Amino acid sequence: MELLVWTRLPLPMDWLTIALLLLFGLLFLVAEVIFIPGTTVVGLIGFALLAAGIWFGYRDLGAGTGHILLVASLAATGILVYIGLRPRNISRVALNDVNNSHVRDVRLPDVLPGTVGRTLSALRPAGTVLFEDDRREVTTRGEYVAAGTEVRVLRIEQNRIVVESVA
Structure with a gap:
C-alpha cells in the first residue's frame, strides 16, 4: 500500500x-x-x-x-x-479654536487677608462670597454664616480662602 x-x-x-x-x-x-x-x-x-x-x-x-x-x-x-x-x-x-483663558495661580492670591466681601449664599461652612466684582468659593472655620452677611478674609490656605463674619 x-x-x-x-x-x-x-x-x-x-x-x-x-x-x-x-x-x-x-x-x-x-x-x-x-x-x-x-x-x-x-x-x-x-x-x-x-x-x-x-x-x-x-x-x-x-x-x-x-x-x-x-x-x-x-x-x-x-x-x-x-x-x-x-x-x-x-x-x-482639526480643532481650530484658540483657548486664551488662564488658570488663577493660588500662589498669587488676588484676595488678600483682611479683604471684606458679602456672602451670596449661606456658608455651611463653605459657600460663595462676592469680593468687589469677583465671586469666590470660600470656607469658614466651621461656623454657619447666613447669605447677605459681610465677611472678612482671615487667611489663604493653599487653595482655600478662610473667612469669618464681620458682625
Missing part, C-alpha cells in the same frame, strides 16, 4: 485577487486619511493589504508587474495623503 504525501505548494493568486487586495488597501487608507483620521488601526490594515497585494504581485505576476503595482500604489498613496492633508480638508476635522 502506498502512502501518498501531499506537499503544500503556494497557490498562485490570480490578478483579480491581487487587484482586490490593492483596492481594499487603498480604500482603508482613504478612510484613515479623509474620513476617520487618527484611528491608526484602519490605516495599518490598509497598509497591510497594500503590502500583501504588492508582495503577491511580485510573486505570482512577475517582477515587471510587481514594479508597476508598487509604483502605482506609491503614487496613489501619495496623492491620497496630499489630498487628505490639504488645509481645507484638515480644517474639517
